[in-house]
Amino acid sequence: MSVLLLSLALQLNSPHASSPGRESRWDALVGWYELEPGRHALVTFGASGGLRLFDFETPSFDQLLPQQGRFDWRRQHDPGPAVIEFQSDAAGKATGFTWSAGEAAKGVARRDPPFGYAQAEVRFQSGDAELCGLLMLPLDGERHPGVVIVQGSGDSDRDNVWAFSIANHLALAGSAVLLPDKRGSGQSQGDWKAVGFDALALDALAGIELLAARPEVDAARVGLVGLSQGGWVAPLAASRSSRVAFCAAVSAAAVPVREQVLHEFEQTVREQSRAPEEVDLALELMQMAFAYGESGSGWEDYLAGVEGAPSSLSGAFPTQRDDWRWSWYRRVLDFDALSAWRQLSVPCLIVYGAEDEHDNVPVAKSVARLESWIDESRRRDVTIRVYPGSGHALGDPATSWIRRDFLADLARWIAANAGAQPR
Secondary structure, eight states: OOOOOOOTTOBTTBOOOOOTTOOGGGGGTOEEEEEETTEEEEEEEOTTSSEEEEETTTTEEEEEEEETTEEEEEOSSOOSOOEEEEEEOTTSOEEEEEEESSSSOEEEEEEOTTSSEEEEEEEEEETTEEEEEEEEEESSSSOEEEEEEEOOSSSOOTTOHHHHHHHHHHHHTTOEEEEEOOTTSTTOOSOGGGSOHHHHHHHHHHHHHHHHTSTTEEEEEEEEEEETTHHHHHHHHHTTOTTOOOEEEESOOSSOHHHHHHHHHHHHHHHTTOOHHHHHHHHHHHHHHHHHHHHSOOHHHHHHHHHTSOGGGTTSSOOSTTOHHHHHHHHHTTOOHHHHHHTOOSOEEEEEEGGGGGTTOOHHHHHHHHHHHHHHHTOSSEEEEEETTOOTTOBOTTTSSBOHHHHHHHHHHHHHHHOOOOO
């Protein structure tokens, strides 16, 4: 694959590559700020322009909207008005900010340049699409392992708080991380609806090439971490490049796509307390949808079934011949990630939340298939972890926020398999 790398002239002390549509004044504002002793928040580039404020402890991923010299602080968990105003030194570099949320709530945050990691918004080419992402670079001047995050299904970009939280933790733990806007999302060109997993795998490998070319990254220690559907794309990409040194998948089924989609759909219908016969009908209609998408025949019978279905199933099925899902079914339904995992000889990690069995992923069957592969191949460098009490997003049962032990385990696994030393 020919990959054109852009933004390679970025320097650590000036990590943002200016580009059309990005206002350069944001460069001086992004970075880490200490909200109170020992508690930091990150001001970062938003996927759709403007700025975001990320506070893992709250947790929140807030919008900062410029308004005549200050920013409206659109907080994720508080609808009340709040504002932020940055202070700068003589060179125009932000030294901190003041914030207020009404008369009673005010504070001052100081910029903390030695903390955390530097940021760079980068653009790079994959085929005919220019992709965009956030690069997170450790500050110590050493060469680090690199991690490309592979986004999940649908529109997903840097503003996905789940993906950002994982990328943030890995960067704080000592990896250089690329968190891209998925093709057709955020500031990345292209359209994920119009391609299959092959093209998304090439996008992931374009990210690998970008990281491997960075002076802060050890090119021999660059790997992939796929999230949800990205956990199908990651092993597929890794199977096609000797550059990938390790591969991890989080909440990605190890069964064919067809089976996973039916499993998820069945759980969704059951969760809404529908009668058993309604569940059976929903699954039958989904099978008919698959058959039409793959063959192009049977439209009349399918449409009649959908139109005669209970109103509770309204909107669950495409009803137009030009719906993008028909071509997507043809591209991906028969894909089985296990076939890609079998081709890998690099260290692999596959992670699940046990409760995802009742939501997105057939966890038990996925684990059984993976364990059978491990036994047959006598692989000692493949690890499977299932976290009890957690679902698809690996939430902590006590807090409903992403499990800290999962984040620590992932960083440690990368440390053990890519040579990093977690802090």
